[in-house]
Amino acid sequence: MVLNPQKILLDLQNCRLDRKNAIHQLINIINKSADVSKRIESIKILMQLDFNEVNLFAFFENLMISDSNEKIRTLSIKIIKDRYQEQAFEPMCWAYKHEHSIKCLLYVIETLGALEDPLISQYLKKELKTMKIPEFRSYIHSLIKKKKIQRFNNKELAKILQNYHILKTLIKEYKRIEYTIERGYIKELDLSCLSHNIFSWHMLKKLPGIIGFLRNLRTLNLKLNKLKILPNTLTRLASLKHLDISNNQLAYLPEKIHHLINLETLDVSHNNLRELPNSIIALKKLTSLNLSHNKLNKLPESLESLEKLEFLNLHGNKLYTIPERVLNIKNLKSLEIGLNNISNIEKVSCEISQLQNLSLGGNHIDEQSLRKLTFLEKLQDLDLYDIKLTNLPDEIGELGYLVRLSLHNNQLTDLPQSVSQLEYLEVLDLSWNNFNKIPKVIFDLPRIKILNFSGNKIKTISPSFLKIKSLELLDFSYNFIQKIPNLLNQLEHQNHDFHIII
Incomplete structure (x- = not known):
């Protein structure tokens, strides 16, 4: 009769078999079966049983020392650690010197530390x-x-x-x-970029399970490899604060990721994620979450429970709207949600007024929605590139704390006079639009440092630039300027840090 570990357990539970005979049959499977999975299952069942009346130390010691299967040796080490500590010293010392499996060796050391x-x-x-x-x-x-x-x-x-x-x-x-x-x-x-050489035998396609023993690890960098799966052993790293697994081939994250209770930054960008485990909302200390360049079309419920989250990057996914749960993250300061399929941003503007950085480029946003941006009173950095914009709404001037504004790759020909109200603006990117002259309002920006007009249709550079004392960089590359004006020398003399690109 072929013995089956599950049938033995069932017979024991139903009192059709006594404990002593059940133990004997399980040992028989472990010793004689050619089926490794049955042997391992039998050991796991033994670990659940009270076999104190039978001294099995010599049996497990022999498995630990001589069995060819790593999992069986590992389980034997665990049993000796849990049940035979008084007899464990000598066999563990022997195993420490002779064990060739790093995983078994680490359990041997752990057992020695427990004694x-x-x-x-x-x-x-x-x-x-x-x-x-x-x-x-x-x-x-x-x-x-x-x-x-x-x-x-x-x-x-x-x-x-x-x-x-x-x-x-x-x-x-x-x-x-x-x-x-x-x-x-x-x-x-x-451990980043270990697969940089395509001919290397050491491409990191699978994360070594031994990483799970590094219980004091704070920062782990695994970016730019070929990982497809993250083992659950990774979630044992309870001290981990910073995890970068970007630029891999991950299709999902471990459900037990919530065990990383001290995680503060998580970068999963440039993978193949279609969804996130709901357990991610348990990462209460998370301040930065980068999910850019995946295939997400939805986000977990109750994402707003990530109360410390300040930076959320959803750029380059497949979202059609900005989920309510994102809008309810009360401490969110930076939201990057460009290159999705979003057309309406009214709710964003009304409900996350604490935002300091907002990136919407590469979506299908209508000009009417942009008028609602005035609710974002604390906004300092705004990306509106590549949204087929022909007119910038007058309401843009109400964003009084704006420091950086990117409008590149649109269809603008002029700027509204209200731009002059942006008294803190330092960086303005107007590259690759349809400007054939420089908007006069530019010369009313008191703090402007960097102006990018590259890729337009401008033919001349106005002398009025001499009025802008704060200017550090002026880019007119890829325009129609044929003659370099003398005022450039004056600008450089006026400000030794000034640079111009033509």
């Missing part, structure tokens, strides 16, 4: 002294010299040893990585 024994403390300190990565070695030598290492318990010593072996493995595997170590822990890890 309260002075001998283990001595053993861990001895192993720490042999570390070869300079940042680790110098830190341990400093602790020894100052006699501070005595303050560390076994768990803390084991964590440092784990961090060392993880970094050693990553360096061996990927060579070109950057990292920051503080007090024996990896705090920042940069």
Whole structure:
């Protein structure tokens, strides 16, 4: 009869089989079955059972030392850690020296750290002294010299040893990585662009599960790789504050992403996301969320619960409207939602008056909707590029705190006189429009520093530019200017930091 672990469990639960016989049958599967999945399932069922009446230490010790399957060795280590701590020291020391799987090795070290024994403390300190990565070695030598290492318990010593072996493995595997170590822990890890060479054998297509052991990691950079899936082990990084997984091939995020409770910035731009897990709303400390250049056509409910969110980038998705849940994010200061399919922005203007930065370029916004922008009293940066704009509404002058205004790649031929009311405006981009002369209102802007008229139809440069004392950069490239006027020398003499491009 072929034994089945689930049937054994069912028979035990229904009292058709006693515990002792159930344990015996499960052990029989583990020892004799050629089906690895059944062997693993049998061990997991054993872990649920109370088998104290049967001493299985030697059985699990043998699995840990000699089984060829990494998962089975890992499970055996966990069982010894949980149930046989008094007998664990010697087999764990043996495994530490001979285990070739980094994952199993990390669990061995974790088990050693869980044991309260002075001998283990001595053993861990001895192993720490042999570390070869300079940042680790110098830190341990400093602790020894100052006699501070005595303050560390076994768990803390084991964590440092784990961090060392993880970094050693990553360096061996990927060579070109950057990292920051503080007090024996990896705090920042940069694994970006490991697949920059298409002929490389070390393309990062799958995130190593060992990353999940870096419980003190604050910053993780995985951008510009070929990742398609993020393992759930990533969500164990409870100390993580900054995560960059942009420019990969991700189709979804882990549902357990809400476990990253300390996350402050998340960059998932340039992936293949069609939706976000609802659990993302649990990231209460998130201040910056970059979702640009994905395939999102909707956002999770209750997004407004991200009360600390200040920067939201939705540029280059497939949104047809700006969801109410975005409008209700009370501390939102920057919203980039260009290059979608949005036509109406009235609700945006009325309900998120605290915005300082708004990017709407590349949508299908009508001029009537733009008149509602006057509600955005605190707006400092506004992008209205590439929206087929022929006239800028007079109401633009009511945005009294505007510092930067981009209107490039439209169909403008003039500017309304109300632009002169933008007394704080420093940067004005009017490139690639239909201007054949310079609007007079330009000369009434008291703080303007950068003016971009490139890609228009302008033939002459007005002497009135001499009135603008604040000017630093003037761009007239790709126009019809044939003669360079003498006033340019005067402008450069007037302001040594001034530059002109013709």
